[in-house]
Amino acid sequence: xxxxxxxxxxxxxxxxxxxxxxxxxxxxxxxxxxxxxxxxxxxxxxxxxxxxxxxxxxxxxxxxxxxxxxxxxxxxxxxxxxxxxxxxxxxxxxxxxxxxxxxxxxxxxxxxx
Amino acid sequence: xxxxxxxxxxxxxxxxxxxxxxxxxxxxxxxxxxxxxxxxxxxxxxxxxxxxxxxxxxxxxxxxxxxxxxxxxxxxxxxxxxxxxxxxxxxxxxxxxxxxxxxxxxxxxxxxxxxxxxxxxxxxxxxxxxxxxxxxxxxxxxxxxxxxxxxxxxxxxxxxxxxxxxxxxxxxxxxxxxxxxxxxxxxxxxxxxxxxxxxxxxxxxxxxxxxxxxxxxxxx
Numbered sequence: 128x129x130x131x132x133x134x135x136x137x138x139x140x141x142x143x144x145x146x147x148x149x150x151x152x153x154x155x156x157x158x159x160x161x162x163x164x165x166x167x168x169x170x171x172x173x174x175x176x177x178x179x180x181x182x183x184x185x186x187x188x189x190x191x192x193x194x195x196x197x198x199x200x201x202x203x204x205x206x207x208x209x210x211x212x213x214x215x216x217x218x219x220x221x222x223x224x225x226x227x228x229x230x231x232x233x234x235x236x237x238x239x240x
Numbered sequence: 241x242x243x244x245x246x247x248x249x250x251x252x253x254x255x256x257x258x259x260x261x262x263x264x265x266x267x268x269x270x271x272x273x274x275x276x277x278x279x280x281x282x283x284x285x286x287x288x289x290x291x292x293x294x295x296x297x298x299x300x301x302x303x304x305x306x307x308x309x310x311x312x313x314x315x316x317x318x319x320x321x322x323x324x325x326x327x328x329x330x331x332x333x334x335x336x337x338x339x340x341x342x343x344x345x346x347x348x349x350x351x352x353x354x355x356x357x358x359x360x361x362x363x364x365x366x367x368x369x370x371x372x373x374x375x376x377x378x379x380x381x382x383x384x385x386x387x388x389x390x391x392x393x394x395x396x397x398x399x400x401x402x403x404x405x406x407x408x409x410x411x412x413x414x415x416x417x418x419x420x421x422x423x424x425x426x427x428x429x430x431x432x433x434x435x436x437x438x439x440x441x442x443x444x445x446x447x448x449x450x451x452x453x454x455x456x457x458x459x460x
Contacts, residue, residue, distance in 0.1 A: 129367050132332035136250045148244055158250075163396060165366045201431060212392065214428070222428045226399050232370075234246045 133166060133232075134174040140234055141184045150239040153184040157236045162196045163229035187237070196229035254371055257339035261374025264346055265357065270301075271457045272357045274373050276397060277381035278390075279363030282407040284312045285440035286381055287358050291319045293450035294356070298457070301354040303345045305337040305362045312360060322349050328362060336367035339374055356457060365394040377456060383408040385415050388422035391429060399429040403436060405449065410439040 137156065145153050160166055168191040179185045195208045200216035201223040207216065215222050249255070265272045277283050284304075291300050301322040304313040313325040324345040328334040331341070342359060351357070359375060361368045380401040382390055385408060391398040398404070404426060406419070423435055434452060438445025 129333040129335050129370065132338065133250055135332060136253060139253075140246065140248050140250070144244060144246055144248075150244070154241065165370060214395075223431065224428060225431075226396070226429070230396070232251060233249045236243050236245045236247075238241060238243050240241050 130166060130170040131174055134171050134178050137171070137175070137234060138179055138182055138184060141187075141237055142182060144237065145183045145239060148239065151183065152240045153187045153237050154240055155188040155190060155238040156184065156234060157190045157192065157238075159192045159194060159231050159233050159235050161194045161229040161231035163226065164232050166232060184237075192235070194228060194231050197227040198224040199227040200224055251370065254339045257343050258372035258374040261339055261342050261346060262376070263374075264351060265374065265376065268351045268354070269460075270351055270354050270357055271377070271453075271460060272359065272373075272375040273377045273379055273453070274359050274361060274368070274375035275379050275381065276361045276365070276368045277363060277383075278365050278386060281363070281381045281383040281386065282440050283360050283363065283381060284315055286405060286407060287316060287360055288319065289438075289440045289443065289446045290358060290450065290453065291316070293446050294454065295319065298355045298454070299353055301349055301351070301357045303337075303342060303349075303357060303359045305341070305360055307334050307362060321354060324348050333367070333371070335362060335364050336371055337361050337373055338371045342373045356453075365390070365397050369396040369400060376460070377402045379403045379405060381405040381407050382422070384411050384417040387416070388418045388425070391422070391425040395429055398426050398433075401426075401430060401433050403434045403449070403452065406435065406437040407440055409437040409445060410442050 141153055172189055199206050200221055202221035203219040205216055205218040206227055214224050275283050299321045302316045302320045304325045308329045310325050313323050316323050326341045378400050436449040
């Protein structure tokens with residue numbers, strides 16, 4: 128639902144970086160998405176095909192790397208990836224946690240020619 | 241063919257605008273509150289009750305976010321010092337407010353004459369978690385008919401909340417909402433959140449919330 132703005136942002140960042148580096152063609156973009164974000168890769172791809180037309184990054188392949196949800200136990204500080212829907216620390220069994228990872232959304236690198 | 245490392249957050253531009261908004265609120269000694277909930281939980285009723293409870297000594301502005309329509313802004317218009325309507329239909333993000341929309345609203349608001357700005361986000365428990373608006377406090381409303389399992393379905397918004405309003409508390413005898421289970425689930429995700437069970441219909445519990453909010457403003 129909000130992938131339009133995100134896609135616009137991706138193209139803007141890539142265009143800026145390409146200009147800075149003096150390259151003429153971006154062939155692939157590596158995007159990191161946390162498991163807990165609401166962003167849908169297929170939806171970004173859908174917008175990207177249209178929105179990247181006539182830009183330096185037209186036709187570039189989008190590669191998505193999903194980072195797992197990671198939680199930190201507030202009792203014993205163990206960091207874990209929950210297996211079930213129940214977010215309980217596997218080390219000490221405590222249910223009180225903080226979200227440690229899984230909300231990432233960034234461009235890691237791009238391939239240019 | 242070569243690789244260029246980037247490592248740049250895709251939402252960095254939104255965060256920069258949000259930081260700018262926060263600076264404007266700070267400069268004008270104005271507390272900004274982002275009010276979020278699912279559709280129908282009672283955001284507008286809650287804002288009306290908050291204005292009613294605080295308006296004697298607090299100058300309040302409201303930013304109303306909606307996909308379409310101005311019905312909420314019309315309801316708030318007579319009681320708030322200033323109301324700005326944002327319609328997200330046709331904007332890049334229609335499912336949540338983003339920092340730039342608040343930035344534009346602030347230019348049309350007499351911010352120097354306000355003590356508190358209540359921002360009514362678009363009814364949605366997922367998308368608003370991604371976009372910082374420059375607010376000082378995030379308030380999430382759950383209404384009792386929605387059920388106590390909402391935090392398991394939308395953990396991020398509950399983990400982010402500074403205050404959690406449990407609205408429609410007058411319906412507790414009629415719905416299967418387990419208050420203890422709900423507060424425990426939220427507490428497991430969020431150690432510092434404050435709970436306020438209240439009813440925007442009867443007004444019960446609103447005073448406790450208003451006292452807390454007034455205290456938050458005075459602390460800044």
